[in-house]
Amino acid sequence: MALLPTSIPANFTTVALSGDLNSTHGPDCPDAESAEWHYTVLPVYILLVSVLGxxxxxxxxxxxxxxxxxxxxxxxxxxxxxIADLVLMTCLPFWVVYTAKKFNWPFPTPLCTLVTFSIKVNAYCSIYFLVLISIDRFLALVHPLSHGRMRRPKCAKLACVLVWGFGLLLGVPTLVYRDVKYFPHINSSLCYLNYPNTHVQLAFHVMQIIFGFIIPVSIISYCTFKIIKALQNWSIDALNTRQTEQKATTLVLAVLLAFMICWVPFHLMKISSTLLQAKLLEGCDVRAIVNTCTHVFIYFAFFNSVLNPILYVFVGKNFQKKVRELFKRWSCGGKTVI
Structure with missing residues (x-):
């Protein structure tokens, strides 16, 4: 994937993705031309992901x-x-229009802030709900007796409220610094993160990497390792008596694997982008690779919101049972009315 023509300022493509000016291109690196599929294939893909999601x-x-x-x-x-995935998907059509218009924001400035804020918050919330899910499976399989009170529905609902609040907190930089600015020399209005200086930008990027990736992925990885180890140590009798837990755990492990495949590459590129901003990584080739991979991986990550429901249907035995019972009840209800 190439960048945009030299008449467009450096980092334009990255601005459209991460919202940051001066994100992955240095002033000494020449701009390349943007691939046409940015404005043709990419909007169709985003719209398809959005509708399916x-x-x-x-x-x-x-x-x-x-x-x-x-x-x-x-x-x-x-x-x-x-819910988080659904809200995220409803915001993507705005990005479809933005991309199709060659990253020229056609909507009012408040929508730029609201849409990107919603995308950020719900992406973070999705990650931390996975953390809660992995912790729940960890407690159910590794410590089934000592932490029973923590696995009550009331505690789960309280934990969800805390996750929503934490997601809103992580989205504050987007809420504060998102702006729309018109650039006459490219005849485009960009929806981007207008940080006051590089130090503030780096500080928020490091904070988001730590709390939005390193911490949750570390917890998920630890819990997953312990869950798999516990399953391996189960005897045949234990497996027979804990079929419900095993079914739920199989679905959770599939969802966690899907998350890792979809989101980890993007976060690795975001870390690389931050290292470039801090000048710990240098080189125009490195910058071009990071920018290209960021562009590809961010939209691949959004596909995770489509993949999760598919896993529920094909892997989740309990979910399949609920679907059958629900449709059977509606079917019987319809016959009664007739």
Whole structure:
């Protein structure tokens, strides 16, 4: 993937993605020409992801909300993650228009702030709901007796409220510094993060990398390792008596794996971008590679919001059971009315 023509300022492509001017291009690195598929193929892909994500996550929420049985702790976390993914997907159509217009923001400035703030917050919340899910499975399988009170629905709902609050807190930089500015020499209005200086920019980037990637991924990795180890140590009798826990754990492990595949590459590129800003990494070739990979990986990461509901349907045995029971109840209800 190439960058935009030399008449457009450095970092224009990255501005469209991360919202930062001076993000991955140094002043000494020449700009390249942008690939045409940025404005043709990319909007179609984002729109497809958005539509599928909205439909699939709405279906998941419908199953959890209308099923007669109360949600388990794991399902409370999964439903909240579906809400976060649904909100994120509803914001992407604005980015479709922005991309199709060659990164010329056509909407009012408040929408630039609101849309990007919503994307950030819900992306962070999705990650931390996965943290809660992994901790729940860890407690269920590794410490099933000593931490039973922590796995009550009331505690799960409280934890979800805390995650939403923490996600809003991590989105504050986007809320404060997002702006729309018109650049006459490129005839475009950019929706970007207008930090007051490089030090503030680096500080917020480091904070988001630590709290938005390193900490949650470390917790998820530790819990996953312990969960797999516990499953390996189970006897045949234990497996037979804990089938429900095993079914829930299989789904959780599939969701965690999907998250790692979809989101880790983007966060690694964000770390590389921050190292470039701090001048700990240098070189035009390195900058070009980071910019290219960032552009590809950010939209690949959004596909995770489509993948999760698919995993619920094909891997989640309990979810499949709920779907069958729900449709059977609606079917019987329809016959009664007739």
């Amino acid at each position: 909205m439909v699939f996550n709405a279906f998941v929420l419908m199953v959890f909300c209308f099923h007669k049985k109360a949600c388990t702790v794991a399902e409370i976390y999964l439903s909240n993650m579906a």
